[in-house]
Amino acid sequence: xxxxxxxxxxxxxxxxxxxxxxxxxxxxxxxxxxxGQTQLGYEDSKASAWISNTLAGMKFRAEGEADVSASTxxxxxxxxxxxxxxxxxxxxxxxxxxxxxxxxxxFQWNAGRRAITDLTGGWLIDSRWDGASATGQLGQTKLGASxxxxxxxxxxxxxxxxxxxxxxxxxxxxxxxxxxxxxxxxTVGLNEAFLRQDFQTExxxxxxxxxxxxxxxxAYLTAAxxxxxxxxxxxxxxxxGSARIGTYSTTLGFLAGTELSYNSLFLGxxxxxxxxxxxxxxxxxxxxxxxxALADVVALTTAHGASVKLDYSIRPLGGLMTGIKxxxxxxxxxxxxxxxxxxxxxxDLWLGTEAVLYGxxxxxxxxxxxxxGGMFFGQPNAFVSGTQLxxxxxxxxxxxx
Numbered sequence: 001x002x003x004x005x006x007x008x009x010x011x012x013x014x015x016x017x018x019x020x021x022x023x024x025x026x027x028x029x030x031x032x033x034x035x036g037q038t039q040l041g042y043e044d045s046k047a048s049a050w051i052s053n054t055l056a057g058m059k060f061r062a063e064g065e066a067d068v069s070a071s072t073x074x075x076x077x078x079x080x081x082x083x084x085x086x087x088x089x090x091x092x093x094x095x096x097x098x099x100x101x102x103x104x105x106x107f108q109w110n111a112g113r114r115a116i117t118d119l120t121g122g123w124l125i126d127s128r129w130d131g132a133s134a135t136g137q138l139g140q141t142k143l144g145a146s147x148x149x150x151x152x153x154x155x156x157x158x159x160x161x162x163x164x165x166x167x168x169x170x171x172x173x174x175x176x177x178x179x180x181x182x183x184x185x186x187t188v189g190l191n192e193a194f195l196r197q198d199f200q201t202e203x204x205x206x207x208x209x210x211x212x213x214x215x216x217x218x219a220y221l222t223a224a225x226x227x228x229x230x231x232x233x234x235x236x237x238x239x240x241g242s243a244r245i246g247t248y249s250t251t252l253g254f255l256a257g258t259e260l261s262y263n264s265l266f267l268g269x270x271x272x273x274x275x276x277x278x279x280x281x282x283x284x285x286x287x288x289x290x291x292x293a294l295a296d297v298v299a300l301t302t303a304h305g306a307s308v309k310l311d312y313s314i315r316p317l318g319g320l321m322t323g324i325k326x327x328x329x330x331x332x333x334x335x336x337x338x339x340x341x342x343x344x345x346x347x348d349l350w351l352g353t354e355a356v357l358y359g360x361x362x363x364x365x366x367x368x369x370x371x372x373g374g375m376f377f378g379q380p381n382a383f384v385s386g387t388q389l390x391x392x393x394x395x396x397x398x399x400x401x
Contacts, residue, residue: 023051025401034297035075036376036390037340044069048091057099063092067157085173087156091115091128105138116148119187119202119222120238123255123276123302125289127159129183142200144187151180151209159290162206162244163216180209181289197227206289213247218289234261244287253286254279255302268315270323277306279332295329297354297376297392304333305351322359325374329354341378341387352378360396370396 026048034040050063070084094112111132118124131148150160158178161167166179189200202222208215224238240255257276264270276294278286286302294300294307307330313323329351331337336344337351356374363369373393 021051021053023049025049027399027401029397030394032392032394033075034390034392036388038390039073039075040071041073041075042069042071050092058095058097060095061092062090062094064088064090085156087154089154089157091157105136107134107136109134116146118185118204118220119200119224120240120255120257123257123288123291124204124220124222124240124242125183126292127290128153131183135187140191140193142187142189142191144185144189146183146185148183149180150178150183153178155179162218162287162289163208163210163214163246165210165214165216182207182209183289192227195227197225200224216244216246216287218242218244218287229260232262232264234263235259242286251287252281254281255286255288268321270311270313272311273309274311275306275308276302277330277332278302278304280304295327295354295376296325296356296372297374298329298339298390300329300337300339300351303337304331304335305337306330306332319362320359321361322357325354325356325358327354327356328352329376339378339383340390341383343382343384346382348379348381350379351382352376366400368396368398368400370398372396 028044028046028048030044032040032042044067046065046067048063048065050061052059052061054060066086066088068084068086070082072082074081090113092112092114094110094114096108096110098106098108100106109132113128113130115128117126127150129148129150130152131146133144133146135142135144137143150158153160155169155172155175155178158170160179160181161170162179162181169175169179183204183206185202185204187200187202189198191198193199200223204220204222206218208217220240220242222238222240224236226234226236228234236259238257242253242255244251244253255276255278257274259272259274261270261272280286286304288302291302294302294305300307307327309325309327311323311325313321315321330349331351332349334347336342339351354374354376356372358370358372360368360370371394374391376390378387378389
Protein backbone atom coordinates (compact mmCIF):
# COMPACT_ATOMS: atom_id res chain seq x y z
CA UNK A 1 0.00 0.00 0.00
CA UNK A 2 2.83 2.41 0.87
CA UNK A 3 4.49 1.62 -2.46
CA UNK A 4 1.28 2.35 -4.34
CA UNK A 5 0.78 5.66 -2.53
CA UNK A 6 4.39 6.57 -3.20
CA UNK A 7 4.01 5.85 -6.92
CA UNK A 8 0.81 7.90 -7.09
CA UNK A 9 2.48 10.79 -5.29
CA UNK A 10 5.39 10.71 -7.74
CA UNK A 11 2.98 10.61 -10.70
CA UNK A 12 1.11 13.65 -9.43
CA UNK A 13 4.39 15.50 -8.82
CA UNK A 14 5.59 15.03 -12.42
CA UNK A 15 2.21 15.26 -14.15
CA UNK A 16 2.70 18.95 -14.91
CA UNK A 17 6.02 18.66 -16.78
CA UNK A 18 5.01 15.39 -18.49
CA UNK A 19 1.82 16.99 -19.79
CA UNK A 20 3.97 18.89 -22.30
CA UNK A 21 5.66 15.69 -23.45
CA UNK A 22 5.26 14.85 -27.14
CA UNK A 23 6.14 11.45 -28.55
CA UNK A 24 5.69 9.24 -31.57
CA UNK A 25 6.64 5.97 -33.26
CA UNK A 26 7.36 5.57 -36.98
CA UNK A 27 7.46 2.25 -38.81
CA UNK A 28 9.20 2.18 -42.22
CA UNK A 29 9.30 -0.63 -44.77
CA UNK A 30 11.40 -0.36 -47.97
CA UNK A 31 11.67 -3.23 -50.49
CA UNK A 32 14.03 -2.52 -53.42
CA UNK A 33 15.08 -4.41 -56.54
CA UNK A 34 17.86 -3.58 -59.02
CA UNK A 35 18.30 -5.54 -62.23
CA GLY A 36 20.46 -5.51 -65.35
CA GLN A 37 24.26 -5.49 -65.33
CA THR A 38 24.08 -5.30 -61.53
CA GLN A 39 21.50 -7.34 -59.59
CA LEU A 40 20.37 -6.56 -56.07
CA GLY A 41 17.43 -7.42 -53.87
CA TYR A 42 17.13 -5.42 -50.67
CA GLU A 43 14.57 -5.00 -47.91
CA ASP A 44 14.80 -2.70 -44.91
CA SER A 45 12.48 -2.63 -41.88
CA LYS A 46 12.94 0.22 -39.43
CA ALA A 47 11.15 1.27 -36.27
CA SER A 48 11.98 4.63 -34.70
CA ALA A 49 10.62 6.21 -31.54
CA TRP A 50 11.03 9.84 -30.47
CA ILE A 51 10.12 12.04 -27.56
CA SER A 52 10.36 15.81 -27.12
CA ASN A 53 9.57 18.23 -24.35
CA THR A 54 9.90 21.92 -23.62
CA LEU A 55 11.65 22.80 -20.38
CA ALA A 56 12.30 26.37 -19.22
CA GLY A 57 12.19 27.67 -22.78
CA MET A 58 14.49 24.91 -24.07
CA LYS A 59 13.46 22.00 -26.28
CA PHE A 60 14.69 18.49 -25.54
CA ARG A 61 14.42 15.78 -28.21
CA ALA A 62 15.57 12.16 -28.30
CA GLU A 63 15.14 9.54 -31.01
CA GLY A 64 16.24 5.93 -31.31
CA GLU A 65 15.77 3.33 -34.01
CA ALA A 66 15.94 -0.40 -34.60
CA ASP A 67 16.78 -1.47 -38.14
CA VAL A 68 16.74 -4.90 -39.78
CA SER A 69 17.81 -5.33 -43.41
CA ALA A 70 18.48 -8.18 -45.81
CA SER A 71 20.12 -8.15 -49.24
CA THR A 72 21.13 -10.56 -51.98
CA UNK A 73 22.96 -10.39 -55.30
CA UNK A 74 21.31 -13.64 -56.51
CA UNK A 75 17.81 -12.64 -57.60
CA UNK A 76 17.14 -15.75 -59.69
CA UNK A 77 18.58 -18.57 -57.55
CA UNK A 78 16.53 -20.58 -55.02
CA UNK A 79 19.00 -20.11 -52.15
CA UNK A 80 19.17 -16.29 -52.58
CA UNK A 81 22.34 -16.17 -50.38
CA UNK A 82 20.82 -13.54 -48.11
CA UNK A 83 22.98 -11.22 -46.04
CA UNK A 84 21.18 -9.81 -43.01
CA UNK A 85 22.06 -7.09 -40.52
CA UNK A 86 20.36 -5.69 -37.43
CA UNK A 87 21.30 -2.44 -35.70
CA UNK A 88 20.06 -0.39 -32.78
CA UNK A 89 21.06 3.24 -32.64
CA UNK A 90 20.49 6.51 -30.81
CA UNK A 91 19.97 8.85 -33.76
CA UNK A 92 19.28 12.07 -31.85
CA UNK A 93 19.74 13.40 -28.32
CA UNK A 94 19.66 17.17 -28.40
CA UNK A 95 18.82 20.27 -26.42
CA UNK A 96 18.07 23.54 -28.23
CA UNK A 97 16.96 27.03 -27.40
CA UNK A 98 16.15 30.42 -28.88
CA UNK A 99 16.44 33.80 -27.19
CA UNK A 100 15.98 37.40 -28.27
CA UNK A 101 13.58 39.16 -30.59
CA UNK A 102 13.46 40.40 -34.16
CA UNK A 103 14.30 43.94 -33.07
CA UNK A 104 17.14 43.11 -30.66
CA UNK A 105 18.53 40.11 -32.52
CA UNK A 106 17.86 36.38 -32.32
CA PHE A 107 20.30 33.82 -30.90
CA GLN A 108 19.66 30.10 -31.51
CA TRP A 109 21.71 27.21 -30.16
CA ASN A 110 21.75 23.41 -30.23
CA ALA A 111 23.83 20.83 -28.35
CA GLY A 112 23.97 17.04 -28.58
CA ARG A 113 23.60 14.45 -31.33
CA ARG A 114 21.70 15.48 -34.44
CA ALA A 115 21.64 15.40 -38.23
CA ILE A 116 23.84 18.00 -39.89
CA THR A 117 24.41 19.28 -43.40
CA ASP A 118 26.41 22.04 -45.04
CA LEU A 119 25.73 25.19 -47.04
CA THR A 120 25.58 23.25 -50.34
CA GLY A 121 22.58 21.28 -49.07
CA GLY A 122 24.41 18.00 -48.46
CA TRP A 123 26.94 17.70 -51.26
CA LEU A 124 29.85 18.02 -48.79
CA ILE A 125 28.47 16.50 -45.60
CA ASP A 126 25.15 14.81 -44.92
CA SER A 127 25.48 12.81 -41.73
CA ARG A 128 25.22 13.17 -37.94
CA TRP A 129 27.60 14.27 -35.24
CA ASP A 130 27.86 14.88 -31.50
CA GLY A 131 28.51 18.56 -30.96
CA ALA A 132 27.09 22.05 -30.65
CA SER A 133 26.09 24.91 -32.91
CA ALA A 134 25.05 28.53 -32.46
CA THR A 135 23.50 31.04 -34.84
CA GLY A 136 22.88 34.72 -34.28
CA GLN A 137 20.92 37.09 -36.50
CA LEU A 138 20.60 40.85 -36.23
CA GLY A 139 18.78 42.58 -39.02
CA GLN A 140 20.07 41.28 -42.33
CA THR A 141 23.30 39.85 -40.88
CA LYS A 142 23.59 36.21 -39.83
CA LEU A 143 26.56 34.59 -38.07
CA GLY A 144 26.99 30.91 -37.17
CA ALA A 145 29.52 28.48 -35.74
CA SER A 146 29.51 24.77 -35.01
CA UNK A 147 31.77 21.98 -33.80
CA UNK A 148 31.18 18.23 -33.84
CA UNK A 149 32.75 14.79 -33.44
CA UNK A 150 31.95 11.57 -35.37
CA UNK A 151 33.87 8.97 -33.35
CA UNK A 152 30.90 8.00 -31.14
CA UNK A 153 28.53 7.18 -34.02
CA UNK A 154 27.91 3.55 -34.94
CA UNK A 155 30.03 2.59 -37.93
CA UNK A 156 27.16 0.61 -39.47
CA UNK A 157 24.95 3.71 -39.70
CA UNK A 158 27.46 6.49 -40.25
CA UNK A 159 28.27 8.09 -43.59
CA UNK A 160 31.78 9.29 -42.81
CA UNK A 161 33.88 8.88 -45.98
CA UNK A 162 36.53 11.58 -46.00
CA UNK A 163 39.41 9.31 -47.03
CA UNK A 164 40.08 5.87 -48.57
CA UNK A 165 40.57 4.51 -45.04
CA UNK A 166 37.12 5.80 -44.03
CA UNK A 167 35.54 4.14 -47.06
CA UNK A 168 37.25 0.83 -46.21
CA UNK A 169 35.95 1.05 -42.64
CA UNK A 170 32.35 1.35 -43.86
CA UNK A 171 32.42 -2.24 -45.11
CA UNK A 172 34.27 -3.59 -42.06
CA UNK A 173 31.56 -5.18 -39.92
CA UNK A 174 33.96 -5.82 -37.05
CA UNK A 175 34.28 -2.09 -36.32
CA UNK A 176 31.73 -0.76 -33.84
CA UNK A 177 32.34 2.99 -34.05
CA UNK A 178 32.70 5.36 -36.99
CA UNK A 179 36.01 7.02 -37.96
CA UNK A 180 37.02 9.68 -35.44
CA UNK A 181 36.90 13.12 -37.03
CA UNK A 182 36.53 16.56 -35.50
CA UNK A 183 34.49 19.06 -37.53
CA UNK A 184 34.14 22.80 -37.28
CA UNK A 185 32.43 25.49 -39.34
CA UNK A 186 32.00 29.26 -39.47
CA THR A 187 29.15 30.83 -41.46
CA VAL A 188 28.47 34.44 -42.43
CA GLY A 189 25.34 35.52 -44.28
CA LEU A 190 23.52 38.62 -45.46
CA ASN A 191 19.79 38.38 -46.21
CA GLU A 192 18.66 40.27 -49.31
CA ALA A 193 22.19 41.46 -49.94
CA PHE A 194 21.16 42.75 -53.37
CA LEU A 195 18.18 42.30 -55.70
CA ARG A 196 16.40 40.30 -52.95
CA GLN A 197 19.17 37.67 -53.08
CA ASP A 198 20.51 36.05 -49.90
CA PHE A 199 24.29 35.60 -49.78
CA GLN A 200 26.09 33.16 -47.46
CA THR A 201 29.62 31.86 -47.09
CA GLU A 202 30.90 28.97 -44.97
CA UNK A 203 34.31 27.68 -43.95
CA UNK A 204 34.12 23.98 -43.03
CA UNK A 205 37.04 21.88 -41.84
CA UNK A 206 37.62 18.37 -40.49
CA UNK A 207 40.54 16.82 -38.59
CA UNK A 208 41.32 13.11 -38.89
CA UNK A 209 42.47 11.45 -35.63
CA UNK A 210 44.03 8.49 -37.45
CA UNK A 211 47.70 8.02 -36.85
CA UNK A 212 50.33 7.52 -39.51
CA UNK A 213 49.98 7.81 -43.26
CA UNK A 214 46.22 7.11 -43.35
CA UNK A 215 45.25 10.46 -41.83
CA UNK A 216 43.56 12.86 -44.25
CA UNK A 217 42.33 16.30 -43.16
CA UNK A 218 40.19 18.70 -45.12
CA ALA A 219 38.99 22.28 -45.59
CA TYR A 220 36.09 23.61 -47.69
CA LEU A 221 35.17 27.20 -48.51
CA THR A 222 31.65 27.64 -49.91
CA ALA A 223 29.73 30.65 -51.21
CA ALA A 224 26.00 30.46 -52.00
CA UNK A 225 23.43 32.82 -53.47
CA UNK A 226 19.67 32.21 -53.49
CA UNK A 227 16.45 34.12 -53.92
CA UNK A 228 13.49 34.99 -56.18
CA UNK A 229 13.70 36.06 -59.82
CA UNK A 230 11.14 37.80 -62.04
CA UNK A 231 8.27 35.70 -63.36
CA UNK A 232 7.84 33.61 -60.22
CA UNK A 233 11.19 31.84 -60.64
CA UNK A 234 13.62 31.04 -57.84
CA UNK A 235 17.34 30.37 -58.20
CA UNK A 236 20.07 28.83 -56.11
CA UNK A 237 23.78 28.90 -56.91
CA UNK A 238 26.79 27.64 -54.95
CA UNK A 239 30.48 26.96 -55.40
CA UNK A 240 33.03 25.24 -53.15
CA GLY A 241 36.80 25.10 -53.21
CA SER A 242 38.35 22.24 -51.24
CA ALA A 243 41.61 20.74 -50.09
CA ARG A 244 42.08 17.19 -48.74
CA ILE A 245 45.53 17.00 -47.13
CA GLY A 246 47.29 13.68 -46.52
CA THR A 247 50.79 12.80 -45.42
CA TYR A 248 52.24 12.58 -48.92
CA SER A 249 49.63 14.19 -51.16
CA THR A 250 47.08 16.98 -51.33
CA THR A 251 43.91 16.92 -53.45
CA LEU A 252 42.49 20.25 -54.54
CA GLY A 253 38.98 20.35 -55.93
CA PHE A 254 36.04 22.49 -56.93
CA LEU A 255 32.31 21.77 -56.65
CA ALA A 256 29.59 23.90 -58.23
CA GLY A 257 25.84 23.61 -58.47
CA THR A 258 22.78 25.57 -59.53
CA GLU A 259 19.00 25.17 -59.60
CA LEU A 260 16.24 27.15 -61.27
CA SER A 261 12.69 26.32 -60.15
CA TYR A 262 9.12 27.42 -60.80
CA ASN A 263 6.02 26.64 -58.75
CA SER A 264 2.54 26.88 -60.29
CA LEU A 265 -0.94 26.77 -58.79
CA PHE A 266 -1.99 24.48 -61.67
CA LEU A 267 -2.23 21.04 -60.00
CA GLY A 268 0.40 22.19 -57.53
CA UNK A 269 3.07 21.61 -60.17
CA UNK A 270 6.78 22.29 -59.75
CA UNK A 271 9.43 22.40 -62.46
CA UNK A 272 13.13 22.47 -61.60
CA UNK A 273 16.29 22.42 -63.70
CA UNK A 274 19.49 21.75 -61.81
CA UNK A 275 23.13 20.94 -62.41
CA UNK A 276 26.00 19.95 -60.15
CA UNK A 277 29.55 18.84 -60.86
CA UNK A 278 32.97 18.45 -59.31
CA UNK A 279 36.50 18.77 -60.64
CA UNK A 280 39.83 17.78 -59.10
CA UNK A 281 42.64 20.23 -59.80
CA UNK A 282 45.43 18.15 -58.34
CA UNK A 283 45.26 14.58 -57.10
CA UNK A 284 42.72 11.79 -57.63
CA UNK A 285 39.06 12.83 -57.65
CA UNK A 286 37.02 15.29 -55.70
CA UNK A 287 36.48 14.00 -52.13
CA UNK A 288 33.53 15.16 -49.98
CA UNK A 289 33.28 14.23 -46.29
CA UNK A 290 30.02 12.30 -46.63
CA UNK A 291 28.21 13.88 -49.54
CA UNK A 292 25.23 12.89 -51.67
CA ALA A 293 25.37 10.86 -54.89
CA LEU A 294 24.73 12.34 -58.33
CA ALA A 295 22.33 9.66 -59.59
CA ASP A 296 19.23 7.77 -58.44
CA VAL A 297 19.61 4.49 -60.36
CA VAL A 298 23.37 3.97 -60.55
CA ALA A 299 26.04 4.78 -57.96
CA LEU A 300 27.83 7.78 -59.45
CA THR A 301 29.60 9.97 -56.89
CA THR A 302 30.97 13.50 -57.13
CA ALA A 303 34.55 12.15 -57.15
CA HIS A 304 34.81 12.97 -60.85
CA GLY A 305 31.25 13.40 -62.07
CA ALA A 306 28.50 15.84 -62.97
CA SER A 307 24.77 15.73 -63.66
CA VAL A 308 22.14 17.89 -65.33
CA LYS A 309 18.64 17.12 -64.07
CA LEU A 310 15.12 18.12 -65.10
CA ASP A 311 12.45 17.43 -62.46
CA TYR A 312 8.69 17.93 -62.87
CA SER A 313 6.03 17.02 -60.28
CA ILE A 314 2.31 17.60 -59.79
CA ARG A 315 -0.24 17.19 -56.99
CA PRO A 316 -3.43 16.24 -58.84
CA LEU A 317 -5.36 15.16 -55.74
CA GLY A 318 -5.15 15.86 -52.04
CA GLY A 319 -2.37 13.77 -50.53
CA LEU A 320 -1.12 12.52 -53.92
CA MET A 321 2.11 13.66 -55.55
CA THR A 322 3.80 12.21 -58.62
CA GLY A 323 6.68 13.29 -60.79
CA ILE A 324 9.37 12.42 -63.30
CA LYS A 325 13.11 13.14 -63.32
CA UNK A 326 15.47 12.97 -66.30
CA UNK A 327 19.13 13.08 -65.37
CA UNK A 328 22.06 13.32 -67.80
CA UNK A 329 25.27 11.97 -66.23
CA UNK A 330 28.82 12.99 -67.08
CA UNK A 331 32.37 12.48 -65.87
CA UNK A 332 34.60 15.49 -65.43
CA UNK A 333 37.92 13.70 -65.83
CA UNK A 334 39.28 10.67 -67.67
CA UNK A 335 39.41 8.69 -64.42
CA UNK A 336 37.05 5.70 -64.88
CA UNK A 337 33.85 5.82 -62.80
CA UNK A 338 32.86 2.75 -60.78
CA UNK A 339 29.97 1.68 -63.02
CA UNK A 340 29.25 -1.90 -64.11
CA UNK A 341 30.22 -2.48 -67.73
CA UNK A 342 32.14 0.77 -68.17
CA UNK A 343 34.68 0.64 -70.99
CA UNK A 344 38.07 1.52 -69.46
CA UNK A 345 39.39 2.55 -72.88
CA UNK A 346 36.60 5.07 -73.47
CA UNK A 347 37.48 8.77 -73.61
CA ASP A 348 33.86 9.96 -73.82
CA LEU A 349 32.78 12.26 -71.00
CA TRP A 350 29.04 11.68 -71.41
CA LEU A 351 28.01 8.51 -69.53
CA GLY A 352 24.30 8.28 -70.28
CA THR A 353 20.84 9.26 -69.06
CA GLU A 354 18.54 7.98 -66.37
CA ALA A 355 14.78 8.49 -66.16
CA VAL A 356 12.88 8.05 -62.88
CA LEU A 357 9.18 8.03 -62.04
CA TYR A 358 8.40 8.73 -58.40
CA GLY A 359 5.56 9.71 -56.13
CA UNK A 360 3.86 9.48 -52.75
CA UNK A 361 0.32 9.18 -51.41
CA UNK A 362 -1.02 10.11 -47.99
CA UNK A 363 -4.38 8.32 -47.68
CA UNK A 364 -4.42 9.34 -43.99
CA UNK A 365 -2.31 11.59 -41.82
CA UNK A 366 -0.67 8.51 -40.27
CA UNK A 367 0.18 6.60 -43.45
CA UNK A 368 2.55 7.51 -46.30
CA UNK A 369 3.05 5.29 -49.35
CA UNK A 370 5.83 6.04 -51.80
CA UNK A 371 7.27 4.60 -54.99
CA UNK A 372 10.23 5.13 -57.28
CA GLY A 373 11.26 3.36 -60.46
CA GLY A 374 13.82 4.18 -63.09
CA MET A 375 16.20 3.05 -65.80
CA PHE A 376 19.75 4.05 -66.69
CA PHE A 377 20.51 4.16 -70.41
CA GLY A 378 24.28 4.04 -70.84
CA GLN A 379 25.88 5.92 -73.70
CA PRO A 380 27.05 3.14 -76.09
CA ASN A 381 30.57 4.53 -76.55
CA ALA A 382 31.14 4.61 -72.78
CA PHE A 383 30.21 0.98 -72.05
CA VAL A 384 31.39 -2.34 -73.44
CA SER A 385 29.20 -4.07 -75.99
CA GLY A 386 26.49 -6.20 -74.40
CA THR A 387 26.20 -4.17 -71.21
CA GLN A 388 22.64 -4.50 -69.96
CA LEU A 389 20.36 -1.63 -69.02
CA UNK A 390 20.18 -1.01 -65.29
CA UNK A 391 16.78 -0.67 -63.63
CA UNK A 392 15.73 0.13 -60.09
CA UNK A 393 12.34 -0.09 -58.38
CA UNK A 394 11.52 0.68 -54.76
CA UNK A 395 8.45 1.01 -52.55
CA UNK A 396 8.23 2.76 -49.20
CA UNK A 397 5.61 2.63 -46.48
CA UNK A 398 5.66 4.77 -43.36
CA UNK A 399 3.17 4.33 -40.52
CA UNK A 400 3.05 6.95 -37.77
CA UNK A 401 1.74 5.83 -34.40
